[in-house]
Amino acid sequence: MMKIKFKIAAAVLIILLFALLNFAPVRGEIRNIFYLISNPAQKWLWQRGASISILFQALSDNKVLIKENEDQKKKIQELLTENEALKEVKKENESLRTALNLGLEKEFNLEMADIIGKEISKDSVVIDRGLGDGLTVGMPLITVQKVLVGKIEKVYQNYSSIQLLTAEESSFAVQISGEDIYGLAKGKGALGLTVERIPREKEIKIGDQIFTSVLAGDFPRGLLVGEISEIKKSDVESFQKGEVKVSFDIGQLDTVFIIKDFKK
């Protein structure tokens, strides 16, 4: 009898404890404390994991690498030709940039942050900047190459949780290859992304690059999202869709930039 009473009391205590832990201010504080304690170890482990994974990846992707190598050689030939033409454009672009002072830091008010961990079972990462650095929920994140990574989902005092653009809850308007083709990018989870709602009559190709459009709402326009890797077109549907290979590699990503001055 006593044993049963003890078990019931323990169960009630556990339920009460979890109810208290989920009380909004306490929940944020609890996670913040754990992230604060584990920050150095987590950062170190993340960096070690990243460097070791390169070796693993090279071993497991050997066949893919050989094929990729052949494709790359062909591409290099094409690119060398293109490069000559682009050099001229680059010169012109550089002089224009200098003249207009259009660096990334001029375009946006940025805050640099390091990725210190990934949340289990979600397309979400943790960065070492939080409320104390002026971050708020919804701020977009980019890489130094101006590639969209995601947006801030939750902010703690010293840390923030980032919803990657591949998360299942993520959807935003995109534009394809700077042309007049618009679609809706939707996260699939597990680092997958699709672009839907592309009118069937519009011509899209594998390799077409995708950028955030002016209709994106949550993100500034013109940020690189990825490139189309597969097209799904059906005669009976009025829209076509495509699989997207995102332009950032989460395994190799250490540093990101938060756009602090973006207003929807």
Add this chain to the structure above:
Amino acid sequence: MMKRILFTILFFYFLALLQTSFFVHFSKFFPNLIFLTVISINLLESQKENFGVFAALAGGFFWDIYSGYFIGLFTLISLFTSLFIKLFVKNYLQLSFNKT
């Protein structure tokens, strides 16, 4: 007993740390180690012992802390898994490594 409890708490804390930082880069090869450990402990311990339930609570708690969901979700999942193994698997399945 106290040593065992402390060791289990620290073990799951470090496992959660590894799972969220180091093993992220090897997610193709490694499943969720916390959940796997909870299942293993419950399967391997004898029917009379209840330590697996505590392991499920500790593992679930750290899984919750480093996940984006509300605190308690994964604790409940691992707790129910532990109870399921204890009440069902061990009573109705003959496991060669655990006959006591």
